[in-house]
Amino acid sequence: MNSETEALRLIHESLSSNGDTTVLSNCYRKWAEHYDADLQSEKYAAPELMVEKLNQYLCQSNDFADGLGSLHIVDSGCGTGLVGAALAQKGFENIDGFDLSDEMAVKAQQTGDYKNVSGGLDLASAKEQLPAQSYDIAISCGVFTPGHVEPIQVKNILPLVKKGGLVMISARVGYDNDYGFGRCMNELELQGALKILTCMSNYPYTSDENANYYLMQKQ
Numbered sequence: 001m002n003s004e005t006e007a008l009r010l011i012h013e014s015l016s017s018n019g020d021t022t023v024l025s026n027c028y029r030k031w032a033e034h035y036d037a038d039l040q041s042e043k044y045a046a047p048e049l050m051v052e053k054l055n056q057y058l059c060q061s062n063d064f065a066d067g068l069g070s071l072h073i074v075d076s077g078c079g080t081g082l083v084g085a086a087l088a089q090k091g092f093e094n095i096d097g098f099d100l101s102d103e104m105a106v107k108a109q110q111t112g113d114y115k116n117v118s119g120g121l122d123l124a125s126a127k128e129q130l131p132a133q134s135y136d137i138a139i140s141c142g143v144f145t146p147g148h149v150e151p152i153q154v155k156n157i158l159p160l161v162k163k164g165g166l167v168m169i170s171a172r173v174g175y176d177n178d179y180g181f182g183r184c185m186n187e188l189e190l191q192g193a194l195k196i197l198t199c200m201s202n203y204p205y206t207s208d209e210n211a212n213y214y215l216m217q218k219q
């Protein structure tokens with residue numbers, strides 16, 4: 001495992017990178033090897049919690065009745081693949097992922113839970129590289145967080161998703177307050193781009209902060 005001070009330094013570096021993709025890439029390149037162990041120490045609950053809530057919603061919905069295995073899902077900012085592992089455990093089989101960091105993406109591919117993983121892919125240009133409107137669900141965990149991407153970048157996820165498809169995103173409570181994630185989603189809803197189905201507020205994220213989990217539908 002990373003030493004505690006090195007892990008804290010990398011967490012701090014990533015959270016204070018102001019969305020600079022070069023700084024973020026370098027940070028996650030160094031972190032890829034120890035990321036999973038470090039996040040386990042931080043009691044990172046978000047991937048499993050998101051997948052559990054997504055699964056509950058799908059089980060109650062008539063619109064997705066063909067079974068989880070048939071649903072095409074994209075994990076935006078997949079990192080080392082913690083979300084893919086949680087999805088695979090629930091029976092999702094058709095999972096793609098992409099990440100800014102090549103080294104994190106290689107780890108995700110190695111899990112065997114993803115069909116295709118693209119490394120070195122910035123969310124800002126994902127819509128140019130990935131097939132348009134081809135996913136039933138987009139999930140993004142731990143990416144809409146300080147220093148990473150701005151709330152408005154949800155607009156770069158929407159083109160990947162079919163009309164009526166789901167978009168599920170975690171936003172740390174502090175990020176939601178400081179960056180106005182919820183406000184931005186309300187504006188996108190007013191513009192007719194998406195509908196907010198539910199927001200689970202103040203649920204566990206890491207040992208030191210909770211998050212708000214947004215489940216939305218592309219309009």
Ligand SMILES: C[S@@+](CC[C@H](N)C(=O)[O-])C[C@H]1O[C@@H](n2cnc3c(N)ncnc32)[C@H](O)[C@@H]1O
Binds near residue numbers: 047077100141
């Ligand atoms: C805290 S990690 C979360 C990874 C994974 N989703 C998880 O929950 O473990 C944040 C991830 O976002 C990726 N990332 C940051 N900025 C990005 C961007 N602009 N486009 C794509 N991925 C990005 C990082 O490389 C990193 O893998």
